[in-house]
Amino acid sequence: MHLTSQNSTNWTWLLAGGLVCAAGWLFYTESIVPLQKREIAEQSRITELSEKLAEAGQGMRRVRELEASFTAAQEKIDRWDANRPADSTMLWFPERVKQHFSRCGVVAPVTRLNSAHQEDTLPGFERSYWAVELPLRDYSTALNNLLVAVSQFEKSEPHTRVLDFAILQDAENPGARTAMLNVSTLAR
Amino acid sequence: MSGAWFFDLRERAALATEARVVLEAEWCALSTELAVLESAQVPLKAVLDVPSRLATDRDASGWAPVLREIASAAESHVRIENIRAREAMGGSDGWEIVIDGVARGKQSRASADQFRHVLEARIQGQPGLHAATVSFRRLEDSLDSNFGGGEGASFTLIVRPAKTINISTL
Numbered sequence: 001m002h003l004t005s006q007n008s009t010n011w012t013w014l015l016a017g018g019l020v021c022a023a024g025w026l027f028y029t030e031s032i033v034p035l036q037k038r039e040i041a042e043q044s045r046i047t048e049l050s051e052k053l054a055e056a057g058q059g060m061r062r063v064r065e066l067e068a069s070f071t072a073a074q075e076k077i078d079r080w081d082a083n084r085p086a087d088s089t090m091l092w093f094p095e096r097v098k099q100h101f102s103r104c105g106v107v108a109p110v111t112r113l114n115s116a117h118q119e120d121t122l123p124g125f126e127r128s129y130w131a132v133e134l135p136l137r138d139y140s141t142a143l144n145n146l147l148v149a150v151s152q153f154e155k156s157e158p159h160t161r162v163l164d165f166a167i168l169q170d171a172e173n174p175g176a177r178t179a180m181l182n183v184s185t186l187a188r
Numbered sequence: 189m190s191g192a193w194f195f196d197l198r199e200r201a202a203l204a205t206e207a208r209v210v211l212e213a214e215w216c217a218l219s220t221e222l223a224v225l226e227s228a229q230v231p232l233k234a235v236l237d238v239p240s241r242l243a244t245d246r247d248a249s250g251w252a253p254v255l256r257e258i259a260s261a262a263e264s265h266v267r268i269e270n271i272r273a274r275e276a277m278g279g280s281d282g283w284e285i286v287i288d289g290v291a292r293g294k295q296s297r298a299s300a301d302q303f304r305h306v307l308e309a310r311i312q313g314q315p316g317l318h319a320a321t322v323s324f325r326r327l328e329d330s331l332d333s334n335f336g337g338g339e340g341a342s343f344t345l346i347v348r349p350a351k352t353i354n355i356s357t358l
Contacts, residue, residue, distance in 0.1 A: 032194065035201045042204030049211040056218045063225040070232045076239040122241055123234050143268060144259040151256035159245055162252040164274035186245060 081188055089116075089128050089187040097132055097183075100156055104149030106142065106179075109134045119186065127186050129163075134179040136167070143167075146179055159186040249316070250275055251283040254347060257310040258287065266291045266303045269342075285347040290330065296341035300327055304345055311347065319350040 085092040094111035101109050109132055116128035136142040154160055163182040170176040251273050262268055269288040276282030291299035301324075308322035326344040 032197065035194075035197050039197065039201040039204050042201065042208045045208050046204065046211060049208070049215050052215055053211065053218060056215070056222050059222050059226070060218070063222070063229065066229060066232050066236070069236055073236050073239050077235070077242070080239075080242055122238055122245075123231075125238075140267070144262075147255040147259035147271075151252045151254070151259075154249070154252045159242070161248070161250055161275075162273075163250075164272075165252075165255070166272045167270050169270075186242075 084187070089126070089185065093128070093130065093185055093187075096157060097130075097153075100153055101134060101149050104152070105145040106134050106136070106149055114182070122186070125186055125188055127184055130183045130185070132181040132183055134181070136177045136179060137175075139167075139175060139177045150179075150181065153183075157185065160184070251285055251347075251349075253314055254285060254311055254317070254320075257307060257314065258285075258347075261303060261307040261310055262289075263303070265293050265296075265299050283349060286325070287345040287347065288342070289345070290340050290342045292340045294339055296329070296339055297327060300324075300341050300343045304343075307345070307347070317349055320348065321350070322347050 090113060097109055097111045101107070112131045112133075114129040114131055116126050119125045119127050134146065136146060150162060150165060154162060161184050163184055165182075166180050168178045168180060170178060255271070255273070258268065258271065267290050269290060271285065271287050273285040274283065276284075289300070289303070291297070291303065293299055304322050304324065308320065311320045311322065312318050314320075323346050324343060325346050326342070328342055330340050330342040
């Protein structure tokens with residue numbers, strides 16, 4: 001009888017112990033582990049976000065530097081054509097040709113626009129191609145002036161290139177000739 | 189003891205969540221602003237290169253300065269009949285100038301060659317043209333009516349910036 005009562009007490013304690021262990025395990029798995037996992041996940045995300053924010057900060061600094069460089073570049077571009085008329089190239093270029101060659105003793109040039117296109121590598125800029133016809137009434141005396149005038153033309157007009165040059169004989173007047181130039185110029 | 193540890197853990201997790209939410213909001217605002225700014229970078233970068241490209245375009249020199257040397261080298265016994273000049277296709281540094289002329293006098297061939305030598309020396313003195321060549325394409329005796337029917341030599345000279353340049357016949 002006494003033995004039976006003792007066994008019963010032992011079983012009770014054993015059962016109680018098992019229940020306490022089960023409750024502890026349940027508490028651990030349902031409360032502690034999720035909290036630990038949450039803390040680890042949050043810390044991992046914080047590290048990730050901190051790195052991204054640092055990179056974004058550097059990106060913002062780069063953009064600010066770029067904006068400063070852009071302003072400086074824009075000022076240089078604005079100064080680039082400060083000595084050129086605001087009019088279209090169609091208006092001022094033939095006039096410049098006339099002025100230049102008149103100064104060198106070659107009068108009445110005929111300037112025609114052949115073509116114009118946007119420059120791929122220079123946004124906002126257009127290169128135009130012109131044919132310039134220079135009549136030489138007295139070829140033998142005008143030739144030297146003409147050669148000097150053509151060689152000076154690129155210097156007097158920056159961004160202007162003489163692409164080709166030829167002297168053609170006048171079939172009706174053997175003493176007279178015509179110099180033909182193809183010229184390109186860059187403008188906004 | 190274990191109870192305090194549990195509450196400490198719970199507080200740390202809560203603080204981490206709070207910090208993460210703040211950072212998420214900060215990242216959201218900054219990434220949006222950065223995306224807008226980066227989208228504007230492409231046109232900005234295109235403009236940045238413009239001044240250097242303009243300088244390159246301005247400093248590019250062709251054959252036009254050589255014409256002044258031709259004018260200077262031609263003396264009274266040499267008359268230039270024609271000049272044709274052009275740049276090579278494709279915007280390279282190649283170009284070619286063809287000069288047709290007549291030299292007069294008994295030593296007309298020698299005069300033509302003297303003109304060639306003087307012209308070559310003058311052109312080679314130009315910046316970037318130290319390797320330029322002036323060579324005869326044609327040199328032949330002729331009676332020159334413009335020089336009073338006397339002896340003369342007509343010639344064709346080819347001026348090139350370097351020996352290696354070979355442009356098709358003008």
